Amino acid sequence: MATPADAVREIYLAGIGGGTPALTTDLTALEEQARAVMTPAAVGYVLGDAGTGETGRLNRRAYARRHLVPRMLRGAAQRDLSVSLFGRTLSSPVLLAPIAAQTVAHPEGELATARAAAEAGVPLVLSTGSSHSLEDVAAVAGPRWFQLYWPSDRAVAASLVRRAEQSGYTAIVLTVDAPTFGYRPTDLDSGYLPFLHGHGIANFTSDPVFLAGLPDGGSVLQHWARVFANPALDWDDLPWLRTVTSLPILLKGVLHPADARRALDLEAVDGVIVSNHGGRQLDGTVAALDVLPAVRAAVGNDVPVLVDSGVRTGSDVLKALALGADAVLYGRPYLYGLALDGQAGVAHVLRCLLADLDLAMALAGCRSTADVTPDLLMPEAHPAPYDFG
Ligand SMILES: Cc1cc2nc3c(=O)[nH]c(=O)nc-3n(C[C@H](O)[C@H](O)[C@H](O)COP(=O)(O)O)c2cc1C
Numbered sequence: 589m590a591t592p593a594d595a596v597r598e599i600y601l602a603g604i605g606g607g608t609p610a611l612t613t614d615l616t617a618l619e620e621q622a623r624a625v626m627t628p629a630a631v632g633y634v635l636g637d638a639g640t641g642e643t644g645r646l647n648r649r650a651y652a653r654r655h656l657v658p659r660m661l662r663g664a665a666q667r668d669l670s671v672s673l674f675g676r677t678l679s680s681p682v683l684l685a686p687i688a689a690q691t692v693a694h695p696e697g698e699l700a701t702a703r704a705a706a707e708a709g710v711p712l713v714l715s716t717g718s719s720h721s722l723e724d725v726a727a728v729a730g731p732r733w734f735q736l737y738w739p740s741d742r743a744v745a746a747s748l749v750r751r752a753e754q755s756g757y758t759a760i761v762l763t764v765d766a767p768t769f770g771y772r773p774t775d776l777d778s779g780y781l782p783f784l785h786g787h788g789i790a791n792f793t794s795d796p797v798f799l800a801g802l803p804d805g806g807s808v809l810q811h812w813a814r815v816f817a818n819p820a821l822d823w824d825d826l827p828w829l830r831t832v833t834s835l836p837i838l839l840k841g842v843l844h845p846a847d848a849r850r851a852l853d854l855e856a857v858d859g860v861i862v863s864n865h866g867g868r869q870l871d872g873t874v875a876a877l878d879v880l881p882a883v884r885a886a887v888g889n890d891v892p893v894l895v896d897s898g899v900r901t902g903s904d905v906l907k908a909l910a911l912g913a914d915a916v917l918y919g920r921p922y923l924y925g926l927a928l929d930g931q932a933g934v935a936h937v938l939r940c941l942l943a944d945l946d947l948a949m950a951l952a953g954c955r956s957t958a959d960v961t962p963d964l965l966m967p968e969a970h971p972a973p974y975d976f977g
């Protein structure tokens with residue numbers, strides 16, 4: 589049976605004939621390659637962090653300062669990478685993070701991403717800010733979740749969720765860390781917001797409720813700007829979302845354990861995604877990985893907890909799982925693959941990540957994701973200095 593690590597063997601075999609991969613297999617080097625092929629505005633949007641970039645750097649440091657203590661002789665010749673979430677089996681603990689406006693990186697945008705994800709069996713979380721309608725993406729996608737930016741008009745929110753449900757998306761990811769755009773100097777310096785250039789608004793321009801609210805002769809972009817976000821959203825709104833869908837709901841962008849607990853106590857959500865949005869929202873924010881154990885402790889072991897922000901390699905996935913995550917969202921690197929070579933580029937990145945993860949499990953002595961336990965990590969010499977009580 590083919591395993592993700594076979595990709596590595598195939599590369600070496602191709603090398604006998606002089607072949608080498610078209611793109612780097614170094615998942616941390618893709619950024620530099622992609623920078624060279626994207627427009628300056630796209631580089632600013634995709635690579636950019638909020639503020640000084642402190643949180644963006646911290647995300648990587650949080651992984652770098654943790655170290656694995658692998659176990660030997662555990663007979664991990666075959667690895668089972670699968671995990672179970674909301675009653676479904678995922679082929680690996682990896683999903684593609686919602687990334688808006690993907691046509692800034694490649695003209696085929698989310699369609700290319702969805703095809704590559706389907707081929708790899710990796711679930712895609714499609715952004716509300718997709719450049720192709722959620723129906724068009726569903727037509728070429730494999731397993732899929734829908735990420736919701738809750739519009740200022742509840743009727744539009746309900747319409748998006750209903751469409752997602754009808755199009756086979758099996759979970760709703762409500763992102764709560766972006767009531768407004770963060771302060772992003774890379775975008776501000778070039779005066780560039782992709783949405784105002786027509787990227788990432790297809791779910792609105794294809795939405796009957798949104799279009800019905802468009803004033804006669806009014807501008808679509810101005811209407812979008814009014815409707816897209818709801819900065820006034822608060823906890824009292826959450827139960828309403830529960831009334832419009834029977835799908836599992838995950839809250840994305842939670843960092844404080846008390847917020848995770850509160851969401852569950854409201855019985856309004858089924859899971860949480862610990863994330864600082866890749867350092868793009870509030871600069872100076874703690875690394876997502878650093879609060880993951882506290883969030884896990886706050887919600888208990890039965891609630892799905894995912895994490896993102898800074899995941900790059902197979903070892904990173906192991907570290908996240910060892911600290912209590914059920915799965916990770918993989919973000920920018922797949923966008924780099926998209927920019928470099930469209931669908932084939934995303935496929936390459938996923939092949940590399942899954943091969944790296946499969947080998948990491950072999951080398952750490954893990955036959956299955958259930959074997960990725962906290963004792964796989966070196967206890968921290970300097971534990972996190974905060975106690976959330
Ligand atoms: C260009 C870009 C666009 C994004 N758009 C969205 C979005 O529409 N919705 C959302 O919830 N998160 C969005 N995110 C955040 C990602 O889902 C994820 O949290 C983040 O990329 C993780 O950081 P990393 O990619 O550095 O690992 C976006 C991130 C990037 C880089």
Ligand SMILES: CCCCC(=O)C(=O)O
Nearest residue numbers: 688717766768769865868
């Ligand atoms: C309000 C943010 C919209 C897109 C996004 O999530 C991002 O650029 O990070």
